[in-house]
């Protein structure tokens with residue numbers, strides 16, 4: 149490739165990107181659609197995309213009260229992995245991870261999937277036992293993971309202090325094809341593909357009520373007027389409880405702010421993702437060189453979409469034990485997103501008591517990695533009334549006590 153064409157490609161990419169972030173206008177809503185999705189986060193957009201691509205349902209609107217990907221999708225630390233313990237979880241997360249492998253080609257949009265490998269450090273004997281068990285479960289599920297020694301941890305990530313003062317590294321659960329992707333690009337890529345199929349992605353359009361007749365959905369009231377539909381997908385993460393109330397049912401879910409921060413950019417020093425769940429912090433290095441650091445959730449339910457100061461200290465203090473190299477690093481930005489937590493730390497992909505109304509939520513602290521798989525399953529559920537990937541994640545499980553308990557894999561991990 150000549151020098152000129154490299155610049156031409158770069159210019160084209162920039163023009164393309166601007167088209168989606170600045171100059172793009174939301175279309176005016178039609179009076180009726182075959183299906184409406186509430187929420188233009190990754191899960192809502194992926195649902196719409198697979199409705200069109202896999203099921204030929206294209207007269208679809210995605211209604212977003214803010215801007216595309218402005219919820220958790222654009223606020224997360226982008227870790228992608230599928231090393232969950234329970235079979236239904238491994239199935240949907242591995243489907244998702246495998247879709248990420250070719251997502252850039254499928255959407256013709258570079259989502260910058262980087263399968264650089266994810267390691268979850270074992271820093272107590274309890275974690276060693278737990279992760280070995282998960283590695284065995286993953287082997288049976290066909291998910292490629294292994295339990296590695298502290299020496300191998302050091303080899304893969306030289307900046308780790310494996311003889312840490314409080315919690316030495318005793319090993320790690322390693323998923324070599326886990327990694328990261330560019331979160332905004334995932335939202336933009338799906339949105340552009342939906343738009344190309346003739347779907348309407350409508351921003352600044354809050355759904356304020358769900359209209360029903362004889363227990364069946366007939367449409368929604370929005371800040372841009374009334375819109376009719378017979379199929380409604382609610383995909384609003386932290387606001388799921390609020391939207392369910394507007395549709396007339398209750399959810400077993402809590403909303404809480406989860407925190408993250410990034411440092412000033414530094415030279416490349418770490419080419420894997422590291423999660424340290426005992427001290428509770430996780431870190432990776434972005435393409436710009438910033439250290440992307442994930443912290444904890446607020447200790448009380450709230451809808452504050454912003455960072456809280458005590459988390460900076462707690463998270464950085466914990467990480468410095470494992471990564472002494474970051475002790476003098478300046479932090480640039482801190483933020484929060486409202487995550488939706490279920491009691492068993494597994495998602496809800498389900499029909500609801502309102503006929504024609506479906507819900508996708510409960511991905512909590514770890515739903516970015518699930519976007520393609522969740523969209524795939526939710527679209528199947530909305531189009532056909534059932535989906536093998538979603539079968540164990542129905543609302544009924546809370547009444548019947550069939551929990552998919554992932555509190556170890558997903559309680560604090562992302």
Ligand SMILES: Cc1cc2nc3c(=O)[nH]c(=O)nc-3n(C[C@H](O)[C@H](O)[C@H](O)COP(=O)(O)OP(=O)(O)OC[C@H]3O[C@@H](n4cnc5c(N)ncnc54)[C@H](O)[C@@H]3O)c2cc1C
Pocket residue numbers: 186187188189190191192211212213214215216217218219220221222223224225226227228353354355356383384385386387391406407408442483484485486487511512513514515516517518562
């Ligand atoms: C700090 C942080 C770090 C995280 N790290 C990771 C990670 O490393 N890996 C991982 O896998 N996951 C991670 N997660 C979780 C992940 O971000 C979420 O699970 C996922 O993004 C949820 O996507 P979503 O599309 O369901 O929700 P969102 O992206 O939040 O989208 C929901 C949309 O619905 C809209 N909406 C709400 N109410 C209405 C209404 N009434 N009308 C119209 N629109 C409405 C909102 O404005 C929002 O845009 C993290 C989350 C946070 C906050």
